[in-house]
Amino acid sequence: MARPVIVTGFEPFGGEKSNASWEAVRLLPDEVEGHPIHKIKLPVVFGASGDIVESAIRELEPAAVLSVGEAGGRTCVTPERVAVNRMVARIPDNDGAQPQGDPVVEGGPDAYLSTLPLDDAVSAMSAAGVPSKVSDTAGLYVCNQVMYRVLHAVRSCGLKIPAGFAHVPYTPIQTVRxxxxxSLSSELSSAGLYSILITSLA
Structure with a gap:
């Protein structure tokens, strides 16, 4: 059987009842290009979220990793270019932690670049009717921490695979108030994620 693909989304945070990232991830099919999709819902918690995805990478030795987060101010699906070794929280995470400049990994590189085919992924999303563009900042909250931990784990394990992160906008129901x-429908966001996976596995 082909090696699995890991795709992660997040639980709700910041008073929301849902998280657009998980709503998009859960709509993905069970496999892509013959690879089973291993979906993981992560807590919005510094440390624990990274531990979970790193453990999955070490256990499954996946063919690709795509982590997904919610970015309420964005208008399209945005694969991220870089993760930095810094955590700064404007609001506490779901366990009440609010780091103000701590490193994601003590002694780790200042930054990691995504190994996803970013420009090709954006072209594929656009061809599929999904608004998209590459983003140069994943922020400094839990999303950036997860992206950094993913890329750090992939390098530490010696895996030569496409791995990275994408943000999706709010869903329409989240913007009622x-x-x-x-906003972007979960179906369109999910189609965008699928395009990223297809492009990454080509």
């Missing part, structure tokens, strides 16, 4: 915020 925030009409000034952009």
């Amino acid at each position: 925030k009409p000034e915020r952009a």
